Amino acid sequence: MNLTGAVRTIVVCAILIVLHYTLRPLLAWRASIDFLIVALLLGSVRLRPGAAAVYGFLLGLMADSLSVSAFGASALGMAIVGFAASWLKAVFFADNLALNGFFLFLAKWIFDLIFLLVGHRAHGAELAMQIFVWSPLSAAVTAVAGVIALSLLKPLMEVRTA
Amino acid sequence: MASAARLGSRIDAGLLVGCVILSLIAVALPNESREPIASALRRTVVAPLVGLQRGAERWRSAWATSERLQLAQDSLALRSVKSQALQLENDQLRKLIGLGSRLEWGFVPAEALHSTAPSEDLVTTLTLTAGSTAGIKRYSPVVAPEGLVGTIQTADPTMSIAILYTHPDFRASAMSADGAAFGIVYPHADRAGGGDAYMLELRGVPTRVVLKPNSVIYTSGLGGTFPRGITIGTVIQQIATAEVWTRTYLIRPAVTPSRVTTVLVLTAQRVTQGTGNVWGATVNADSATKRIAAAGDSLAKQAAILQAQARQAALDSMKRATIDSVRRSLGAAPLPPLPADSAALRGAQPAQPTRPAPTQTVPRRDTTRADSTRKPRP
Numbered sequence: 285m286n287l288t289g290a291v292r293t294i295v296v297c298a299i300l301i302v303l304h305y306t307l308r309p310l311l312a313w314r315a316s317i318d319f320l321i322v323a324l325l326l327g328s329v330r331l332r333p334g335a336a337a338v339y340g341f342l343l344g345l346m347a348d349s350l351s352v353s354a355f356g357a358s359a360l361g362m363a364i365v366g367f368a369a370s371w372l373k374a375v376f377f378a379d380n381l382a383l384n385g386f387f388l389f390l391a392k393w394i395f396d397l398i399f400l401l402v403g404h405r406a407h408g409a410e411l412a413m414q415i416f417v418w419s420p421l422s423a424a425v426t427a428v429a430g431v432i433a434l435s436l437l438k439p440l441m442e443v444r445t446a
Numbered sequence: 447m448a449s450a451a452r453l454g455s456r457i458d459a460g461l462l463v464g465c466v467i468l469s470l471i472a473v474a475l476p477n478e479s480r481e482p483i484a485s486a487l488r489r490t491v492v493a494p495l496v497g498l499q500r501g502a503e504r505w506r507s508a509w510a511t512s513e514r515l516q517l518a519q520d521s522l523a524l525r526s527v528k529s530q531a532l533q534l535e536n537d538q539l540r541k542l543i544g545l546g547s548r549l550e551w552g553f554v555p556a557e558a559l560h561s562t563a564p565s566e567d568l569v570t571t572l573t574l575t576a577g578s579t580a581g582i583k584r585y586s587p588v589v590a591p592e593g594l595v596g597t598i599q600t601a602d603p604t605m606s607i608a609i610l611y612t613h614p615d616f617r618a619s620a621m622s623a624d625g626a627a628f629g630i631v632y633p634h635a636d637r638a639g640g641g642d643a644y645m646l647e648l649r650g651v652p653t654r655v656v657l658k659p660n661s662v663i664y665t666s667g668l669g670g671t672f673p674r675g676i677t678i679g680t681v682i683q684q685i686a687t688a689e690v691w692t693r694t695y696l697i698r699p700a701v702t703p704s705r706v707t708t709v710l711v712l713t714a715q716r717v718t719q720g721t722g723n724v725w726g727a728t729v730n731a732d733s734a735t736k737r738i739a740a741a742g743d744s745l746a747k748q749a750a751i752l753q754a755q756a757r758q759a760a761l762d763s764m765k766r767a768t769i770d771s772v773r774r775s776l777g778a779a780p781l782p783p784l785p786a787d788s789a790a791l792r793g794a795q796p797a798q799p800t801r802p803a804p805t806q807t808v809p810r811r812d813t814t815r816a817d818s819t820r821k822p823r824p
Contacts, residue, residue, distance in 0.1 A: 302498060305496075305499040306499070306501070307502070308502075309499050309502040310503075310505055310506050312506055332454065332458055333458040334454075334457050334458030334460070334461030334462060335458075335461070337462040337465045338465060340465070341469065345487065346487065348472070349483075349484040349485075349491075349492050350484075350488065350492065350496070350499075354473075355472050355475065355480040355483075355484055356469045356471070356472025356475070357473055359465070359468070359469040359472060360466060360469030360473065363462065363465035367458070367462045367465075402473055
């Protein structure tokens with residue numbers, strides 16, 4: 285990835301992170317959009333797996349700083365998801381939008397699973413409800429938002445060839 | 447090349463393992479230890495994002511508050527509209543109760559359901575929630591506190607249908623308040639829509655009788671369908687017709703059909719015995735007021751005449767006294783006493799103390815002036 289591509293990726297990720305802290309509270313949906321996951325996947329596919337894991341770890345730590353009770357859970361989840369996304373980037377970075385959406389869905393759901401199980405945020409029926417109802421819903425919404433964001437930002441992300 | 451790739455993979459794996467271990471340590475840290483780290487992050491890297499989140503939440507809160515305020519405003523507006531409708535209904539019911547208490551007996555109260563088809567421009571029929579079991583028969587008069595509404599066309603056991611005065615088949619024998627003019631009330635033939643749509647015509651009024659605008663028209667009781675004295679409406683103006691020996695007047699009905707929600711249906715016995723002065727009470731009150739005002743005016747006039755006459759009598763007395771004193775001073779005989787009517791007039795003024803007649807014999811200074819006592823020159 286050249287310098288221009290790196291700058292573009294950083295700008296897009298920054299936009300997505302800002303959206304996470306502005307648009308999400310404004311919408312206040314029960315199954316909310318996770319723009320951090322979209323930013324993580326978008327950045328991870330352009331990094332080596334190790335760097336993607338560190339990127340996910342830092343992004344998760346940033347998210348954890350606002351939820352002290354589950355401090356470290358987001359960092360763990362995002363590190364694993366980022367590493368996996370970078371590992372599977374050949375698949376993920378296909379031109380098929382539906383496939384991109386599916387991977388976004390999967391990434392968000394796996395992240396939620398790790399976050400809920402490691403962070404001990406819920407127990408019993410509540411945990412099951414969260415894992416099998418709200419997390420898939422949130423993952424679906426995130427996938428849709430991610431696909432829309434990828435479509436809108438595609439011109440910005442494309443590497444120009446002379 | 448292969449070893450470099452292997453090294454890269456090992457580094458990646460190492461980084462992942464390192465991140466996982468650090469994350470697990472962060473999870474396992476006690477609250478006292480993790481709080482300073484989280485706080486440091488919140489104060490530095492995450493601070494702008496926290497500011498953005500706070501701003502977004504404020505926007506959200508303002509939006510929700512605005513929505514709540516709008517909902518409250520809408521609710522208040524709806525309540526206001528409902529309260530106005532309730533107030534109107536309350537007024538109508540109060541009037542109906544007043545009419546019922548004045549009638550005392552011989553009527554059936556009923557709710558009026560408007561059954562006008564959407565294609566119809568005019569309200570011509572009403573469905574009433576009382577029927578023949580309550581004593582309603584065909585041609586029973588339907589009245590409202592304001593006056594005549596119509597007549598029963600069909601009476602079923604539990605409900606009935608009434609035609610209003612707007613119906614083409616409606617007729618009523620009518621008269622003026624003083625009973626000088628009689629005629630038949632018909633629905634207004636030339637309905638231009640709008641305000642004229644609900645007008646009536648009073649036809650067959652003799653040419654010698656002229657009705658003034660705003661004269662109240664009542665049912666005359668002739669024909670036996672409607673009892674005498676139910677208000678029909680007020681005269682607006684005369685209508686030009688081809689009739690030579692009769693006049694036709696345009697009448698504004700007392701009742702507005704669209705506002706009729708509750709009515710009273712008069713029973714046959716009540717129609718036979720009449721309604722008395724139920725709707726004419728205001729007319730009588732008006733005439734009584736006029737009579738009282740006229741009586742007051744005549745009394746005032748009489749008092750003014752009496753006062754003027756008394757003033758004239760007093761002036762006459764003074765004049766006579768002056769002349770007497772002059773005559774006495776000149777040695778002539780005084781004038782004969784005042785006539786009886788003048789004394790009576792003076793006696794009719796008890797409020798003013800009677801001034802004693804001038805009895806002094808000594809001539810006053812003004813009467814002994816040289817010019818007045820000077821003898822005529824030879």
